[in-house]
Amino acid sequence: MTDTDEARSADGTARAPRRSGLNRLMRYVPLIAPILLWAVPCWVLLHTGQHWPLPVAPVGTALFVLGLVAMPLTMARGHGRRQQDRAAIVGDTLLGVAWVLFTWSVLLGVLLRLALTATGVGDGQHRARIVTWAVLGVAAVLLTWGYAEARRVPRVRRLDVRLPRLGAGLDGTRVVLITDTHYGPLDRARWSARVCAKVNSLGADLVCHTGDIADGTARRRRAQAAPLGTVQATRARVYVTGNHEYYSEAQGWVDLMDELGWEPLRNRHLLLERGGDTLVVAGVDDVTAESSGLAGHRAHLAGALDGADPDLPVLLLAHQPKFVGRAAAEGVDLQLSGHTHGGQIWPFHHLVRIDQPALAGLSRHGTRTLLYTSRGTGFWGPPFRVFAPSEITLLVLRSPLPPTSP
Known part of the structure; x- marks a missing residue:
């Protein structure tokens, strides 16, 4: 017992x-x-x-x-x-x-x-x-x-991510990740506009925001979030909730992001097609959603993948890295997350690692699943970042290398 x-x-x-x-x-x-x-x-x-x-x-x-x-x-x-x-x-x-x-x-x-x-x-x-x-x-x-x-506009961190199941037609797909913008008590409307301009300079096919948009309700932080409506992508702009949305009327943030032209992936997916190949882009609510008591909000990966061809590669948006265990069990190819801020103020990262399987960067989980954890675009609470720089992430998806001839 x-x-x-x-x-x-x-x-x-x-x-x-x-x-x-x-x-x-x-x-x-x-x-x-x-x-x-x-x-x-x-x-x-x-x-x-x-x-x-x-x-x-x-x-x-x-x-x-x-x-x-x-x-x-x-x-x-x-x-x-x-x-x-x-x-x-x-x-x-x-x-x-x-x-x-x-x-x-x-x-x-x-x-x-x-x-x-x-x-x-x-x-x-x-x-x-x-x-x-x-x-x-x-x-x-x-x-x-x-x-x-x-307070500065984050530097761009670029990396190639090779996915064994990615079709050749999708090779070179440009995915930009921003997360944890945390619009809050310090008015960062100008900073927000400059971040979005930086994102637009990267020529993204897909732009992702993996949650924690703000500290406060959508009505209270609308002016700071409004520049997100100017973000450009050739295929889609997608968003999932973070835990901080559930402290501040999460549905209001879902509605505002929809109004700004972003696709809220609430336990659902869309298909990104290029060159005759297809990528499943799925998203789940934050793992804290169900305990928030907000009707219809929960992290439901099976629902997010419902109807998707199991032979297609899957890119999953989930706010917290700890969701990767479920993603690996379902054979997800790549999960994009934030939440950790890379520790934000050293040595707080040691405490973050107690709760999360990854702090920052690319890591492998299981036989197939890769996880990319962003250090975040903004900051939470204390307006300081010490040995944990913010980032805008450009991930270039790569298909498998062709076999070499004998």
Whole structure:
């Protein structure tokens, strides 16, 4: 019997199911995590032997306490029912700053201090102050660079993807992938227009958006999403929902994308034909759709492939890489996904890998299925990207190489 099964006492009466230690611990993560994010850098920068003159330590400590209090309050106000964009910007920025300070306080607070001690540099106070200035300097550089990385138009990442079942007539088909645009509290309407112009310069046959269009409802973020209506493709523009749509009236986003000329592939497919050969382009709702309670929304691969010739190659759009297990079981040739942001702010990618089978790039799953995971076109929450650059992806589909003559 598992912990989730109903346990019974010796007399047969039902007892409440036991909770595992991990489940109990996870209940306290929302409380513990913010405290650690602010307390650790406060301790490393101000209270580990620096002996700062007054009023440096008390004023610095007060600033860290202010950050600890302000971050959850502004995030709750910004992303809760009120959805106040200014509060969201403050809260999200504080989260990014805290994460970078925490990361480098831990790394430099240990490694640099050990290196300085091993080489005999200065006394304890001198070494502590070197660590403080190193952490502040590294954090300032990374936050400045990370902000510029998050706000720029993504670079184009191009790669050839060879599919053994792809017909020769489809060789060279150009598929452009954008995903995780996350239009949100920071108005990025101009950025959106520039992204779409970059997409249009790539001469795509098929343009795909694999979800997480925005944080907020379609009515609230319409102006930022409107440039998507200018995207051009010679064959089709297709879209599937991401998990963030299900936080913000997903059907409204499906309707808006349809209005903008995109084909919402909600557990269905279309056929892309060229040179006498055919590619099945299918899409599924995000894996969180069913739990959203929105009628008719769920990830249903069998429905997406219903009526398709099983001998034809299949290109599948699914927001989360974790769907690839189902795709491989059905013999899908290529799945396109986003969701991970490539970790967005290093070293968060280690936590992403706990939940997802791939972080970024091309990977193989099973005997036939390839998965391409984009690092995303925009950013979520903190307006920073550190060692996880955004991308617009151009995938050129290739048919099998002809056999070489003996």
